[in-house]
Structure formats: C-alpha cells, structure tokens
Amino acid sequence: MTEKDKQTEDKIFDAATEVFIEKGMDGARMQDIADRAGMNKSLLHYYYRSKDRLFNAVFEMIAMKMLKKFAPVFDANVLFEDKIRFFFREHISFLQKNPRLPAFLLNEINRNPSRIKQFMANIDIESFWMILFTQHKEELKKYHITRENIPQVMTILVAITVFPFAARGLLKEILAKQNLKFDDFLEDRKTFAADFVISALQNMHLSTAEDESKTKNHDEKKRT
C-alpha cells in the first residue's frame, strides 16, 4: 500500500524535521525521532537507511524552503524601493513563523560545508544579478548600487533580517532586560529596516562626500 507507505514516511520526515531543527544533526537521536513519530526506531532505517540520509533529506527541504522565500521578492514588477520594503516585511514574517530555521541552517552549513557546496551547485547567482540589473538599471544607478558593491548590499539586507533569529536566545535576553518583547521588536523591524536601508542607499554619496570635509581629526581613511 503506497498510501500507507507515504503516510509513515511523511510522519518520519516531519518528526525528524522537528528534532533535527531542535537538536541539530549531532544532538538528535534516532530514538527521539521515532518517539515523536510514534513508531518503532527500526522503521526509520527501513525508510531512510541511515541517520545521515534522513538528515540530508530534511536539510535539503529546509534549504530549499528558505531559498524559495528569497526568490519571489525580486520577481514582481514594482519599484526597487518597494521591493526592499516587500522583502523586509515578507521575510521577517516568514521567519516569525519559522524562527529556528536560520540558526539550524547556519550551524549545519558551518559544521559540514560540503553539504552546501553541492546544494549551491545548482543555483545560478550570476543570472540573478543580471535580472536585477536589467530590471532596475536606472534605479540602481540612483542608489549607487554597482556590480562591485552588490554583495555588500545584499549581505546587509539578509544580515538585518536573519541575524536577530540566529541570535534569538541572546537578543531575547537583552530585550527582556529593557522590558521589551522579541515579537514587538520584529514588528518594528519590518518598517524600520526598510527605512534604514533606503535611507542609506539614497544618501551614501552625501555621507562620504560630506564626511571628507567634515571630519578633520579623522585620519582613519583608507591610505593608498
């Protein structure tokens, strides 16, 4: 009965997803997964052969889920600035529903870099840049976004949304000391982050130009 097969296999997969996210590959126990799925340990091996294969299945699903959440942001035919607002709103909302994904992924990637290597092999970053540059040629010029600094900019965008989740335990603690709630912080962040980034991009030329003349006792500029 393929029907029943699928049911059991899915139950295992779901339970494994929960346990792996919670404890990581090294911390997770096959027994924990079996318990959570409400079945015998040996069934996990029957369906997935080994802990490693089961983990890989879970990891790949989660990595794909995250990746897919990034893509549609840059599909819609709207102003670049609106895309930025859209990105922060949608991505933080997604992570609010899946708060442990960032920490899980980052940890497992660092623990075993080869996993991400084979995953990234299928992903075409270059064409992503190309689409962006053709769709928003004029706007990107206005914002001083170039082929050279786009990794810096993109890494800032992702860092701003992902880091609070990766550092969730720590940040919660710090906020609590100020009588602030993590969830309120995130709600604020959806608009604050967008305003912050747009402001930076719109005025970076001002900042650096202004800086040159304004700071006299400022000898930290790059000496070439």
Place this chain on the structure above:
Amino acid sequence: MTEKDKQTEDKIFDAATEVFIEKGMDGARMQDIADRAGMNKSLLHYYYRSKDRLFNAVFEMIAMKMLKKFAPVFDANVLFEDKIRFFFREHISFLQKNPRLPAFLLNEINRNPSRIKQFMANIDIESFWMILFTQHKEELKKYHITRENIPQVMTILVAITVFPFAARGLLKEILAKQNLKFDDFLEDRKTFAADFVISALQNMHLSTAEDESKTKNHDEKKRT
C-alpha cells in the same frame, strides 16, 4: 607542582577550545581533545571532572572574549561617527582572526539558552545605554537615535559585522561563484559598512518624509 598543573590544565583548555569551536558541544569527543592536547583522556576528567564542566569553562571564556571586544569601542572620547567607523574596523579585524567564534556562540546559545541567561545576569545593559546617551546627547539627536529605536540600530550594527562570519560557509561559496574572495569582501566591508550606516542615520528623516509624498501606489504603510 602547581607550575606543572597549570601547564597541563592550560593544554587541555586550549585543545578543548579548538575542538569545541570546530565540532560544537555535541560533536566534540573527549578523545579528540586528549589527542590534540597530546595526553591521556583520563586527565581531562582529573582536571575538569566532566565534559560538561570543561565545555562551560571554554564557553564562558569565549563569551567573555567577545563581550570585551564590544566594550572599548564605546569608551574613547571621540565623535559618535568615528566610533561607528572604529567599531566596524576593529570588530571585523577581530573576527578575521577568530572567524569561527560567532557561529560557535550563536549555535551553543540556541542549543542551550540557559547558559547565556546566567552569563547575561552579570551584565548591565541599562547603564551601557545611559553612558551612550550622556556621552553623545546632541549627536544622537542629530542621528535620530532614541531610546526606542536603539535596539534596532545596535542590532543592525552587530548583524552587519557578525552575520558574514556566522554564514561564512555559505557566503564563501556565493562569493566564489563571482570570483570574489571572502577576505577581500571583509576588507571592503570595514569601510563600506561604516559609510552605509552613517548615511542611513544621517538621512532617515529624509527618507521617510520623502517616501510619504513620493510613493503614491504605496499602500503598505502601517495602518492604525
């Protein structure tokens, strides 16, 4: 011989630090640590009683090391803007020398939040804000930094420096596809990040005011 004691204990501690950072608490093996320290496994227990205690010693040292790197940034008596530049330069330089610390700390904090709770118990965030607000009263007003948004701003600063290291494995892979080197990326980031943040802070009022009038088809504003 207390001299010899200290020597052995330190050797264990150093080896444990390396192994724990590399493999994490769950992935690390006492045998690995003993091997790296060049001694017998039972000596680890003689000096540290258990794996858990050994890990706690290492964790606390590393957490303290990170924390201490944040503090002096806000000590010097210079312009707030220069502090931001100083922060990015110094902090990224520190992490270049210790690239695995962020991932290690973030992972272990999420894996066992109680650890950071007891660590944070001794840290006085409130007085840190107070010092900042008295030292830079006028500047903070100019930059529109308030008691309300300072967690947002600080989290952006830290995210920008820490995230690339937490996501090192992934970022290296992405950069490699563009024929870019992680280390060059970091060198650029020291100044780029500072320019970016200063630009954002200087002009956030512009961005949001401008935004109101400029975007007509922009119905995503917070509806209250």
Place this chain on the structure above:
DNA sequence: GTCTATAGAAGGATAGAC
C-alpha cells in the same frame, strides 16, 4: 599527576519473526 584498563551506558544499525 599520569597512565592502563575497563566499567557502564547509549546510540546506530540489522536480523528475523509476524
């Protein structure tokens, strides 16, 4: 203080009955 030897428990994996 350092080593050898080993206890004791836990975990991944498989064989075999149903």
Place this chain on the structure above:
DNA sequence: GTCTATCCTTCTATAGAC
C-alpha cells in the same frame, strides 16, 4: 510494513597501578 531482540561500536567516566 512493522515490531522485538540484539549486535557492535562509540563515548563518558572511573578504578587502580605506578
């Protein structure tokens, strides 16, 4: 396809000799 029983390895931890 699912369960019980068990193998085999690995790991933390300790006992005891030197």
